[in-house]
Amino acid sequence: MEELVKLQGVTKTFKDFWGKPKAVAIKNLSFSVERGEILGLLGPNGSGKSTTLKLMLGLLYPTRGRISVFGKHPGDNIAKQFIGYLPEEDYLYSYLNGRETLDFYGKIFSLPSKARRERIDFLIDLLGIKAYQRRSVGEYSKGMARRIGLAQALINDPELLILDEPTNGMDPIGIKEMKDLFLDLKSKGKTMVISTHLLSDIETICDRVGILYQGEFIAMDRVDKLLLPYHNESHCLEKFFLDKVYAEREKREEKRKTEFSKEKAVPAKKPDEVDQEVIRKLLHKE
Amino acid sequence: MNRRITAVSLNTFRDYFFTPAAIILLIILSLTPFLCSNLLGDGTAEGKFRVFVTYSFIIGSIIFTAINIAISCSSISNEWKKKTLLILDVKPIKRWEIIAGKWVGMLLINIVFITFFVLAISFSSLLISRQLIENFPEDINIFTTETELFPLAESANSGQTAQDKVKPSDFMSFLSQSSKNIRGMYVIPAGGRMDWTFKGIRLPADLQTNPSTDNFDNVYLSYRFQTSSPDRQSALGYWLAGNPSLLAPFEMQTDLAKDQVHRLPIPAQAISSEGELNITYLNIDPSNISVLFPGSDFKILYPQGNYWINLLKGTVNILILSTFIFSVGLCFSCIVSHLTAILSTSILIFTSYMYEFIQIIRISILQEMQAQQEIGLIQRISYPLLNFLSSILPPLNEALPHSYIGTFILMPSSYLIFLFIRIIILGALPLLIVAVIYLSHRELGIPNE
Ligand SMILES: Nc1ncnc2c1ncn2[C@@H]1O[C@H](COP(=O)(O)OP(=O)(O)OP(=O)(O)O)[C@@H](O)[C@H]1O
Ligand SMILES: [Mg+2]
Numbered sequence: 001m002e003e004l005v006k007l008q009g010v011t012k013t014f015k016d017f018w019g020k021p022k023a024v025a026i027k028n029l030s031f032s033v034e035r036g037e038i039l040g041l042l043g044p045n046g047s048g049k050s051t052t053l054k055l056m057l058g059l060l061y062p063t064r065g066r067i068s069v070f071g072k073h074p075g076d077n078i079a080k081q082f083i084g085y086l087p088e089e090d091y092l093y094s095y096l097n098g099r100e101t102l103d104f105y106g107k108i109f110s111l112p113s114k115a116r117r118e119r120i121d122f123l124i125d126l127l128g129i130k131a132y133q134r135r136s137v138g139e140y141s142k143g144m145a146r147r148i149g150l151a152q153a154l155i156n157d158p159e160l161l162i163l164d165e166p167t168n169g170m171d172p173i174g175i176k177e178m179k180d181l182f183l184d185l186k187s188k189g190k191t192m193v194i195s196t197h198l199l200s201d202i203e204t205i206c207d208r209v210g211i212l213y214q215g216e217f218i219a220m221d222r223v224d225k226l227l228l229p230y231h232n233e234s235h236c237l238e239k240f241f242l243d244k245v246y247a248e249r250e251k252r253e254e255k256r257k258t259e260f261s262k263e264k265a266v267p268a269k270k271p272d273e274v275d276q277e278v279i280r281k282l283l284h285k286e
Numbered sequence: 287m288n289r290r291i292t293a294v295s296l297n298t299f300r301d302y303f304f305t306p307a308a309i310i311l312l313i314i315l316s317l318t319p320f321l322c323s324n325l326l327g328d329g330t331a332e333g334k335f336r337v338f339v340t341y342s343f344i345i346g347s348i349i350f351t352a353i354n355i356a357i358s359c360s361s362i363s364n365e366w367k368k369k370t371l372l373i374l375d376v377k378p379i380k381r382w383e384i385i386a387g388k389w390v391g392m393l394l395i396n397i398v399f400i401t402f403f404v405l406a407i408s409f410s411s412l413l414i415s416r417q418l419i420e421n422f423p424e425d426i427n428i429f430t431t432e433t434e435l436f437p438l439a440e441s442a443n444s445g446q447t448a449q450d451k452v453k454p455s456d457f458m459s460f461l462s463q464s465s466k467n468i469r470g471m472y473v474i475p476a477g478g479r480m481d482w483t484f485k486g487i488r489l490p491a492d493l494q495t496n497p498s499t500d501n502f503d504n505v506y507l508s509y510r511f512q513t514s515s516p517d518r519q520s521a522l523g524y525w526l527a528g529n530p531s532l533l534a535p536f537e538m539q540t541d542l543a544k545d546q547v548h549r550l551p552i553p554a555q556a557i558s559s560e561g562e563l564n565i566t567y568l569n570i571d572p573s574n575i576s577v578l579f580p581g582s583d584f585k586i587l588y589p590q591g592n593y594w595i596n597l598l599k600g601t602v603n604i605l606i607l608s609t610f611i612f613s614v615g616l617c618f619s620c621i622v623s624h625l626t627a628i629l630s631t632s633i634l635i636f637t638s639y640m641y642e643f644i645q646i647i648r649i650s651i652l653q654e655m656q657a658q659q660e661i662g663l664i665q666r667i668s669y670p671l672l673n674f675l676s677s678i679l680p681p682l683n684e685a686l687p688h689s690y691i692g693t694f695i696l697m698p699s700s701y702l703i704f705l706f707i708r709i710i711i712l713g714a715l716p717l718l719i720v721a722v723i724y725l726s727h728r729e730l731g732i733p734n735e
Contacts, residue, residue, distance in 0.1 A: 058375075059372060075375075078378075080376060080378040085376045087373060091371075091373055092370065092373075094368075095301060096300070104297055105377065107289050107290065107293035108374070108378070152373065
């Protein structure tokens with residue numbers, strides 16, 4: 001299988017103006033994405049999902065390690081020709097309307113005007129934005145803007161789609177439609193890297209899933225393989241995810257406690273029931 | 287310029303131009319010269335002129351400076367702040383193309399602003415020059431440069447009046463008829479004959495069956511001829527027109543003045559159903575002279591298309607053409623041709639030829655209107671427009687380089703070249719600085735703190 005994206009020992013440390021490290025977002029991460037597969041990235045907030053995606057796009061540069069996309073440096077103009085990216089929020093020009101936005105990005109891809117018009121019509125139909133295509137993007141609701149963002153990512157019919165929380169802010173029908181769309185794209189042989197908080201997304205569309213915790217993979221394998229021990233339970237991915245994250249947290253908590261107790265003999269707090277309840281709710285956010 | 291730069295520049299233009307602030311600034315900018323033309327100065331003609339020039343340019347440059355600094359500083363940093371750069375940067379566009387696009391967009395805005403400013407300056411220069419010549423008739427020669435830049439000046443004023451060259455009927459036929467030309471020169475010796483075949487003349491279906499008596503619904507042969515004799519002012523000839531399969535052609539005899547455009551009505555039946563028309567000329571002049579037809583003036587005029595649509599097309603054509611020529615004349619005289627005063631003067635003269643041309647049409651329409659009781663729609667539409675244009679364009683004798691209006695427009699406008707260069711530098715420098723600050727980051731993914 002052809003590896004479209006390859007990360008080898010990538011570390012990303014955010015530094016302040018003086019070069020002092022602020023936060024370590026990614027630690028020694030290695031994985032690859034093969035042509036035609038859908039990779040899901042899971043993880044609690046701040047675990048480094050968006051950072052990983054931005055590294056793949058050349059929007060951030062790794063502190064250490066190597067990244068290649070389509071066999072080239074990330075940010076290479078040839079590679080960019082085949083990539084579609086949906087950022088975590090919709091950073092669009094508020095004074096353009098939906099159609100003009102797509103037209104603008106079409107022009108950036110140097111699409112000839114007839115092909116551009118056809119592509120835009122197609123995408124507008126596909127994503128159901130016909131009703132508000134003439135309204136300016138600044139007035140759009142979150143879900144509407146998300147659809148335009150997705151249309152923008154699809155304008156060049158990309159081979160590799162990098163989507164950061166694509167269903168964020170969409171209604172249940174929208175989520176269903178998006179899932180169908182992703183499956184359709186998958187059947188056309190597109191490669192996708194999706195970061196999401198919706199575990200049901202991952203279960204239905206992803207081939208492989210990686211769970212990030214503080215910039216490291218605590219699990220990374222095919223979905224069916226990971227869920228093997230849970231195969232006869234419902235919400236199995238959720239259980240798996242929570243188990244993994246809790247286990248990892250406990251482990252680190254222990255480690256920190258032992259290190260901490262060497263200096264000061266203050267007992268660290270255990271994660272209690274209330275805490276877990278909060279996390280469970282957060283993870284269930286629709 | 288590639289499509290990406292164009293897209294970015296148009297996007298920048300939209301971002302800044304369609305904002306209330308830009309529109310207000312544009313209005314202020316266009317009003318400034320008019321306001322300044324009311325200033326009195328020290329009471330002399332020169333003083334008034336000085337005050338007008340300095341004040342309007344100082345205010346103008348302040349506005350231009352403000353606009354350019356604002357745009358060039360914010361155009362890239364705004365994309366950074368709103369993070370739209372994140373999406374743009376993952377598209378296959380190079381960073382220098384983003385900067386170039388921003389710069390071109392800025393230039394576009396400037397060109398629109400400068401065009402308005404130049405129009406305002408030119409109009410108020412005309413105004414002020416007319417005011418001055420009334421109020422200070424004896425002072426006015428301080429503004430005229432008596433250098434004879436153009437020997438053309440004399441010949442332009444003397445010679446044939448153009449009035450009898452353009453006729454209102456020509457004007458009308460331009461609107462309602464199509465024409466078929468032939469090329470080359472045709473000399474027909476005494477006693478000789480010449481055949482022409484026109485093809486593809488498609489007539490409206492009803493014209494074949496019941497030919498109209500209306501002037502413009504007919505088929506004409508429009509021609510001009512010259513003779514080999516300097517003395518003879520006319521020539522005797524014989525026209526035959528008919529379709530090739532017809533045995534007996536239609537006959538017409540001519541004995542007409544030379545070197546004038548003539549119009550020979552041709553029966554619609556002479557044209558075959560395939561749209562072919564044969565024209566033959568027999569030179570039967572008794573005094574043994576040759577006749578010459580210049581091909582450029584030898585054409586078949588025939589009605590085509592809907593009259594009203596043609597009328598609309600023609601009117602729109604005139605509107606576009608006159609506004610285009612006018613604004614190009616002035617805009618060019620500012621942006622491009624200010625490099626040399628001579629060039630801009632020639633454009634000024636060009637504009638005033640426009641004036642003369644418009645005068646001709648205007649006067650001929652006026653005559654037409656006086657002669658006929660019924661006024662055609664085309665006259666009614668174009669007459670006020672032509673009137674307006676002839677009131678704003680400089681007349682030829684006033685626009686020549688040694689005249690006072692010429693000087694009036696040249697003096698402020700030659701300043702604009704400095705303004706424009708300054709704008710390019712002023713705009714480009716902060717843009718480059720800001721672009722270097724923002725785009726030199728390898729990492730655009732870092733949000734602003
Ligand atoms: N520009 C930055 N400067 C400093 N730290 C940053 C920056 N961007 C991200 N980080 C840090 O990197 C870590 C990973 O952030 P990232 O945005 O990748 O998380 P995430 O997994 O996408 O979270 P979420 O689920 O909330 O989207 C966080 O600790 C965050 O604070
Ligand atoms: Mg994120």
